[in-house]
Amino acid sequence: MTTHNIVSVSGGKDSTATLLVALALDTTNLTAVFADTGNEHEQTYRYLDYLEEATGVGITRVRADFTQRIVGKRRFIETKWREQGIAESTVLAALDVLQPTGNPFLDLCIWKCRFPSRKAQFCTMELKRDPMLEQVVVPLMGTGDMVLSWQGIRADESLNRRYLPECNEVGGGLFNYRPILKWDIPAVFEAHKYMGIKPNPLYSQGMGRVGCMPCINCRKDELREIALRFPEAVDRIDRWEQLVQKASKRGAATFFAGSKAKHPKGSIAAMTALEVMEIASIRQAVEWSKTARGGIQYDLMIATDATACSSAYGLCDSAEAA
């Protein structure tokens, strides 16, 4: 029986350390896979190229494709929205924007007519887990071979991860393997050093996590750093908000969609869609990120929860503990 070793690589420190463990153990049948969300920083793409060259391990890039689902959504809007009596201008605006762009993150949001949120964090599944499963893991399953999915998860990242086993069977010959589960952050960087591999340079540029730029769960201080160092990322999200807003039946879509914004006027639940856009857009969130703690008017994001991104799958790099 052959064992296929699949390492999920995000460009972040933990998944890189996991790949380095696999290399140090002279693991055979090794495949590194990167799920490209389309919302990554340019430096992460360059880092993956570097990682391939420095380790000699090719990294398979997978991307989700929402073309068919967008086609289905168009049909739904053309028929159901009209049947529901949605204003024709809203229907036409949505149809105008419901076109595949080829960017997985944007296409996902256009198809869903909204951005993901902490409570509805469909991005991890749709952009990372499913493309990896469909394009890499599932084709290897059911052949009688063993498939070991190496995940760069650490127990001290979150409650979600604290009690995970180092190895567990999923079924169909697939096993999850978490070799750095008991590691702390210094051990992760030590592994980079020991193997002569540089960490993603974004860590030395104020970023607590590497992955989507920004992540929907990004901390207040991270957003401030992103706006300062990478204003083009904010410009891109601003453009995406305008597009997804057009796709939205409510006429509003903010990147920090799960925000519990509070405003002197009251909760956003009581506001119109346009009022929400005015106070909770990415531009407003950036302004808020510059405020001192005492001056906070909005609670747009999870400013203190460093583990908000820690899904049990380890597909999104979690924030470095403060």
Ligand code: SF4
């Ligand atoms: S990094 Fe954040 S925004 Fe990107 S897929 Fe993961 S949870 Fe979603």
